């Protein structure tokens with residue numbers, strides 16, 4: 001059975017994605033990887049608890065090997081925007097080293113370690129998309145508004161690391177594709193404090209975004225498994241790097 005691996009599966013968008021798979025693509029086995037409690041387990045869905053440490057992800061890799069998982073799709077949902085002490089910066093004086101390190105760890109390093117954990121499963125025969133949830137604010141070219149130094153930096157760095165990994169994967173697993181996906185502003189805990197200025201019709205439900213993400217990564221004639229990285233928004237448009 002082909003397998004879909006979802007890292008950061010407690011994310012509201014990830015939960016909607018599991019629901020979408022359950023309703024529209026039940027032919028896949030779904031492996032939810034998360035550091036949070038996970039209550040619902042629909043048919044064909046398995047739950048793997050992790051703290052994203054090297055040891056824990058190594059156990060996950062071994063699990064994939066033991067079950068001879070045939071990867072069809074991997075999505076890494078992990079991301080953080082603020083914590084109890086710090087909101088995104090409005091000015092340089094707001095920079096804080098602890099907040100910076102926490103976001104770089106959650107938004108940049110963790111997704112790369114998740115990618116590292118599935119590497120032993122990838123060969124030239126593997127036909128698989130590997131998507132990380134990025135954000136448009138990670139675009140260096142598209143930065144008109146400024147601010148949000150740490151979150152921007154963490155997603156820009158994520159984009160750079162995935163672009164770099166795509167070059168390596170083109171040599172090691174040529175039928176894979178790395179994708180950075182911007183979901184648009186989506187009604188989740190992450191965006192709650194910033195929703196009031198979102199124009200009407202531009203605050204998406206997790207269900208809508210999950211459907212777009214599924215279609216764009218599974219039924220997209222413009223998306224070729226050719227080793228070239230893609231940086232796409234929720235409607236499938238390319239975002240400038």
Ligand SMILES: NC(=O)c1ccc[n+]([C@@H]2O[C@H](COP(=O)([O-])OP(=O)(O)OC[C@H]3O[C@@H](n4cnc5c(N)ncnc54)[C@H](OP(=O)(O)O)[C@@H]3O)[C@@H](O)[C@H]2O)c1
Nearest residue numbers: 008009010011012013034035078079106133185186188191
């Ligand atoms: N919502 C939006 O408007 C929006 C806009 C642009 C981009 N995004 C991106 O979309 C993705 C999903 O966002 P969401 O809105 O669904 O967020 P959410 O519901 O708040 O989910 C948070 C996610 O981040 C993970 N996470 C939290 N703290 C972490 C840490 N310290 N280390 C590693 N992982 C941690 C959680 O993983 P566990 O399952 O392990 O707990 C979960 O996957 C994020 O990458 C976010 O940056 C969202």
